[in-house]
Amino acid sequence: xxxxxxxxxxxxxxxxxxxxxxxxxxxxxxxxxxxxxxxxxxxxxxxxxxxxxxxxxxxxxxxxxxxxxxxxxxxxxxxxxxxxxxxxxxxxxxxxxxxxxxxxxxxxxxxxxxxxxxxxxxxxxxxxxxxxxxxxxxxxxxxxxxxxxxxxxxxxxxxxxxxxxxxxxxxxxxxxxxxxxxxxxxxxxxxxxxxxxxxxxxxxxxxxxxxxxxxxxxxxxxxxxxxxxxxxxxxxxxxxxxxxxxxxxxxxxxxxxxxxxxxxxxxxxxxxxxxxxxxxxxxxxxxxxxxxxxxxxxxxxxxxxxxxxxxxxxxxxxxxxxxxxxxxxxxxxxxxxxxxxxxxxxxxxxxxxxxxxxxxxxxxxxxxxxxxxxxxxxxxxxxxxxxxxxxxxxxxxxxxxxxxxxxxxxxxxxxxxxxxxxxxxxxxxxxxxxxxxxxxxxxxxxxxxxxxxxxxxxxxxxxxxxxxxxxxxxxxxxxxxxxxxxxxxxxxxxxxxxxxxxxxxxxxxxxxxxxxxxxxxxxxxxxxxxxxxxxxxxxxxxxxxxxxxxxxxxxx
Amino acid sequence: xxxxxxxxxxxxxxxxxxxxxxxxxxxxxxxxxxxxxxxxxxxxxxxxxxxxxxxxxxxxxxxxxxxxxxxxxxxxxxxxxxxxxxxxxxxxxxxxxxxxxxxx
Numbered sequence: 001x002x003x004x005x006x007x008x009x010x011x012x013x014x015x016x017x018x019x020x021x022x023x024x025x026x027x028x029x030x031x032x033x034x035x036x037x038x039x040x041x042x043x044x045x046x047x048x049x050x051x052x053x054x055x056x057x058x059x060x061x062x063x064x065x066x067x068x069x070x071x072x073x074x075x076x077x078x079x080x081x082x083x084x085x086x087x088x089x090x091x092x093x094x095x096x097x098x099x100x101x102x103x104x105x106x107x108x109x110x111x112x113x114x115x116x117x118x119x120x121x122x123x124x125x126x127x128x129x130x131x132x133x134x135x136x137x138x139x140x141x142x143x144x145x146x147x148x149x150x151x152x153x154x155x156x157x158x159x160x161x162x163x164x165x166x167x168x169x170x171x172x173x174x175x176x177x178x179x180x181x182x183x184x185x186x187x188x189x190x191x192x193x194x195x196x197x198x199x200x201x202x203x204x205x206x207x208x209x210x211x212x213x214x215x216x217x218x219x220x221x222x223x224x225x226x227x228x229x230x231x232x233x234x235x236x237x238x239x240x241x242x243x244x245x246x247x248x249x250x251x252x253x254x255x256x257x258x259x260x261x262x263x264x265x266x267x268x269x270x271x272x273x274x275x276x277x278x279x280x281x282x283x284x285x286x287x288x289x290x291x292x293x294x295x296x297x298x299x300x301x302x303x304x305x306x307x308x309x310x311x312x313x314x315x316x317x318x319x320x321x322x323x324x325x326x327x328x329x330x331x332x333x334x335x336x337x338x339x340x341x342x343x344x345x346x347x348x349x350x351x352x353x354x355x356x357x358x359x360x361x362x363x364x365x366x367x368x369x370x371x372x373x374x375x376x377x378x379x380x381x382x383x384x385x386x387x388x389x390x391x392x393x394x395x396x397x398x399x400x401x402x403x404x405x406x407x408x409x410x411x412x413x414x415x416x417x418x419x420x421x422x423x424x425x426x427x428x429x430x431x432x433x434x435x436x437x438x439x440x441x442x443x444x445x446x447x448x449x450x451x452x453x454x455x456x457x458x459x460x461x462x463x464x465x466x467x468x469x470x471x472x473x474x475x476x477x478x479x480x481x482x483x484x485x486x487x488x489x490x491x492x493x494x495x496x497x498x499x500x501x502x503x504x505x506x507x508x509x510x511x512x513x514x515x516x517x518x519x520x521x522x523x524x525x526x527x528x529x530x531x532x533x534x535x536x537x538x539x540x541x542x543x544x545x546x547x548x549x550x551x552x553x554x555x556x
Numbered sequence: 557x558x559x560x561x562x563x564x565x566x567x568x569x570x571x572x573x574x575x576x577x578x579x580x581x582x583x584x585x586x587x588x589x590x591x592x593x594x595x596x597x598x599x600x601x602x603x604x605x606x607x608x609x610x611x612x613x614x615x616x617x618x619x620x621x622x623x624x625x626x627x628x629x630x631x632x633x634x635x636x637x638x639x640x641x642x643x644x645x646x647x648x649x650x651x652x653x654x655x656x657x658x659x660x
Contacts, residue, residue: 026572027572027573027614028614029613029614032613033613033617033618047570047575047617047618048575049577049637049640049641050575050576050577050641050644050645050650050651050652051570051574051575051576051651052574052575080648080650094645094650095650095651097573097574097575098572098573098574098575099573345647345648348647416636416637416640417640417645417646417647418645425640425646427645427646427647428646428647431647474636474637477634477635477636478636479636
């Protein structure tokens with residue numbers, strides 16, 4: 001894992017000291033809110049409905065045990081004993097007091113973390129595949145490149161006042177777990193004909209008000225050209241992107257309005273200028289970073305204990321069926337820890353749970369933890385012979401819910417329970433859906449299904465790429481929930497299709513139930529997933545299930 | 557064309573240090589309990605009270621006028637967003653739902 005060098009340490013400490021002075025001046029009245037707001041946003045501090053919110057970056061979703069323990073400490077010392085993991089691999093604290101935030105940032109700096117550029121019109125936290133460094137289908141660990149991008153983008157003087165926020169995601173694997181096609185820049189590692197690793201560069205994806213699937217601007221970019229190429233994209237956007245209209249300011253609109261060809265020509269031109277200025281220093285830096293991401297020494301050991309425990313314990317068997325993924329090392333598994341207990345708030349972990357996760361990672365997981373954009377926690381390197389102990393540790397901390405990828409593994413943004421931008425609540429809808437399907441004992445029968453809920457058009461809950469997406473709106477002063485179907489956030493990314501008129505808060509859970517009942521009735525076999533059935537049959541049968549009155553009226 | 561009738565308003569904001577939702581009372585203080593808010597029936601007075609709120613940047617942040625109505629218990633929200641601000645989040649008994657501490 002990357003360890004801060006003296007430069008990083010000094011930079012982060014200096015920013016905390018600056019912010020401490022800014023907070024003091026705000027509190028003593030020498031700064032107005034208008035003057036202070038851009039300063040607090042640069043440091044990840046928002047003001048929400050009931051309190052301030054501090055958004056802390058978890059670069060490319062990677063943490064070690066000491067960092068996780070420090071997140072627990074922050075939650076307990078300065079918040080209400082929990083933190084909320086977000087869809088951009090950040091953690092949010094919902095209740096900090098303004099005067100305490102500089103101390104929180106200092107405590108983060110103690111473990112090499114910060115909240116810089118988690119807000120504002122800058123390059124945000126670079127996200128990555130949460131199975132990075134562990135996935136069986138990976139070309140290379142994408143995190144060294146993500147760290148290089150983090151260093152390049154942090155306080156980059158040219159990119160502190162972009163037309164709008166800018167998000168980069170990177171994956172080293174052909175299976176896209178990082179939603180790269182819904183990012184301003186998506187980087188997918190691929191090999192060229194000579195077998196060398198490089199990147200397919202995707203540009204102009206994004207969700208929000210105008211959802212768009214990113215377009216390939218460069219089919220193969222050699223790894224060594226990554227920084228100048230990304231810098232070329234962002235600098236072209238910085239000049240061309242619209243500043244007259246906030247809703248047209250993202251690069252997806254720049255690409256749509258100018259056309260991919262024009263953007264590509266401008267980017268390639270700028271790239272040719274820039275690559276001369278990158279004289280190899282970035283590659284030295286990358287080599288140094290790569291050395292710090294050397295894989296752990298995987299042990300060779302029998303896995304008989306795993307098989308025996310699995311045979312003897314049905315609950316463990318169920319959990320291992322849903323919550324484990326293939327690891328590239330023999331005898332190892334990737335453990336996804338569900339932060340989606342039925343009826344609980346998606347993505348919320350208590351300080352005690354964070355400490356248990358830290359302990360388990362340290363004892364059984366080579367000191368590595370990942371946060372997924374799906375708001376779960378990953379222990380990427382666990383030897384199968386240790387899975388029983390890990391499971392028991394998780395179970396004792398109420399963290400052994402066996403539902404990864406199932407109907408109750410719901411992404412939900414904070415919605416109007418916290419967020420000042422929200423138009424409706426998301427969390428209670430997620431809680432009710434999960435509780436309902438747990439009561440029905442149907443979720444394993446239903447199989448893989450991604451429900452994603454956003455409490456406003458900005459789509460932090462990724463509803464456009466949910467197999468079932470739910471968007472909460474304000475319709476004439478009442479919460480109203482619109483359903484989209486057939487969305488997909490993977491390498492076959494698709495924006496979901498709107499099913500029809502929205503539902504009230506009371507009607508939305510029964511509507512989802514009708515939808516899933518319909519799927520169970522029309523799927524070709526038990527192996528055909530919801531998304532596959534949708535792709536085979538289209539919207540019609542689902543629409544009929546959602547709006548039975550309309551169907552009856554048409555038949556009459 | 558007749559003017560639309562004025563919907564009664566309250567002045568609301570967030571407290572500077574802890575960010576909690578607060579309402580301006582008739583006594584010029586800020587309350588964390590919406591029921592104690594001054595319910596304003598007149599547009600000119602509402603604007604005047606908002607200016608008074610905006611002149612206190614060292615106490616509160618982001619003051620605005622929100623629609624409200626009278627209830628047996630004092631001022632009450634009209635829109636659900638204001639209802640949530642007055643009550644706190646629905647997933648935990650946090651914020652205003654933990655004990656009641658009134659004046660700032």
